[in-house]
Amino acid sequence: MSYFDFFCNIVKKDPLNNESIKGTCYQMCPQEETNLREHAGLVHLLEVSGPTRQLVKSYSRSAADSNMAIPRLLRPFSVLKQTIEHLLLSVTQRNDVSLACLYDFLNNRLRAIRQDMTIQRLPPDECIQLLEPMIRFHVYFGYRLSGCSINEFDPVLNKKYLLECMKWFLYCCDILEGQTKSNKVDNDLSELFSAWTLDKKPVQKLTCDKILMESLYILCNLDDMHPLFRFLTLRPEIKSAPLLRLAYEIAIANLKGNYVKVCRLSKNLCPLTFCAFNLYLPTLQRKALHIMSHGYSSKQLTVPTEVVRRWLAFDSNADVESTCQHYGLKANGVVHFAKGAFRSDVELIKPKTQVKDKLKLSIEEILSYGVKSKTKPNC
């Protein structure tokens, strides 16, 4: 059972539970684990910087014989917040390890945070604050590492964690929404969200942006209708937010197979939504090439490579040609489309990752930028 399901069950069974366990571990790593790991030589490279050590509780699967619900092993909300800040704002600054190694470490420690959250049954307003940066993390690293081999990075697992966080986050939002509605308190939720800042330094803070999360939910699941059904039931104020509107329009254009419009609109996405979209791009390109091989099917006629590059947001003409050849279409300066030639049985081409040049944003900016205030999301 995923944490999310577990969380739902708890909320269902007793909405006003006062008997949940409160953690009493005020360090990022419980003393017992610190002792054990130091003793057994299990301190991660990323937990050591120079002379100082900062261990962070690592994830361990709950097993039948182990009792996880011990207060002194669980970190309360304030410590979890501090931990996530440490992980995402300080540890990510390290450049002495590979990106895949960094991901691996952070993924493990974030998972442990979610475990602590679940066991303590944190209330929804606290959950969303911790989940939002996690979602950003998984989207961003999913993009940066998409070119890696399967040994270094597993995109399927990353997507699984991402969806777990997202569904949890959105579920919490719905509960909060329901509460404000029934209490008839006219307080603006977005105010509640944006009031949360982590750090003293003005640049280094994590934000909690509901619009961005709703947009990501649509763009990470472009082949699925259900995020769109969700979108339609949102409040009009949220629906009309420019970024979310854009995400919806992209999804609708995609629904109708309008690849030209999808790629054109995608130019206006903000960095993280761009990351999410970019992971979908190879699927879109394959679908579009398949459609075009029917639409432009001819023995003599061709379409210039340059045009295909423009329509389908390829990086270069060489990219177009190698992708076309991969799917069985002849390409040399021009693409020869033919119904019969397209091979739908070959594997999807892996996404290209040239992140640095495209995003030009530091990781702390990625983890902290907000989209709400701007009328037009810039890229």
Place this chain on the structure above:
Amino acid sequence: MSTGTLNQYIQFVERVYRTSQGNILARLLSLRDEHVGNRNLRSSDIATLVEGNCIAPLDEMIICHLQCVKALYARDFMGAYDNQSAFVAAVVRLLQGQKEENWALPLMYTVCLDLRLVAQKAEGCDPQSNGKILEKAAESLLACFRVCAADNRSSDTETKKLGMLNLVNQLLKVYFRINKLHLCKPLIRAIDSSPFKDQFPLAQQITYRYFVGRKAMFDSDYKSADEYLSYAFQNCHRKSNKNKRLILTYLIPVKMLLGFMPSKLLLQKYDLMQFWDLVSAVKDGNLRGIDQVMEEHESFFIRAGIYLIVEKLKITAYRNLFRKVYLLENTHQIDIASFEAALQIMGQEDVDSDETQCIVANLIYDGKIKGYISYQHKKVVVSKQNAFPPLSSLY
């Protein structure tokens, strides 16, 4: 049925129970029967009066039932729900104890239906609950379902498996109401793989097909949605107009997507004129018109879950529009620019040559236009025969 005093009522229920008359027992323990109005049954201390006065599993059921009635009169819906929920649990135990017999199924149907209705009532009175009461009710219904589904040893006429579809329909109603459609899948699988699939009463099959059709529609599987909903519509009792209208709300958009347009007469007959403007806009390829209809009836379309289908109908509108251009130009080599201009006139002002080609390419890919695009000449070359095959022939 006159029920007289509390004692007479208890004796009556007991006699019916001993003689295994499921239907009458169900009526005597229903919340929708006239005995509910009998004041004698609303004594202040039901529990002590009934207890010891009647045989074992029945006393508990009568107490739950009468207390539920009392709570309903006091407008205490949460209390009524709790009693009815305990009643269902007692029925589950009764069914579990009965081997090789299924006469009590009518009782189970009635009690489960009542539970759902009471839960809906309680839900309506508590804005805080957010579907949680109905979700709890679904759990009680699932307990019944498990007992029925697990009855493997009995003969075909005595098996409790015959009660499965009724419960599944109740559960589907709950899941659609609280918007938890992903929970429907195992139920649908259980029914579809059941050997009794075609033996269930027609009324239940219609309800079942109606919900499964809606589910298929939600999952964008329009072909099976058409099949299920058509079955429901054709077999629905001719006098139940309300149900027919409900079925049509979903069947019409699905049919439209598959190329069948409803007649004005039908829409008038079932008071579904919201669709008429849409039908004419799609027929004319009037994209602006579709946008207007979507705006005007937005909440209706969203509530019914057909908003995105209407969005998809734009593809059909493109096809109809392009066909008009083709007939007008009267040639099988049509300039992309003509299509582009037509799109712009009909409301897609921002469209350009690239996007027009993309729309045409999609129509060719779907088989809605027979032909190919020449990028160099900026022309669409269509087949000399049957360039725009009728949509209904495609699926």
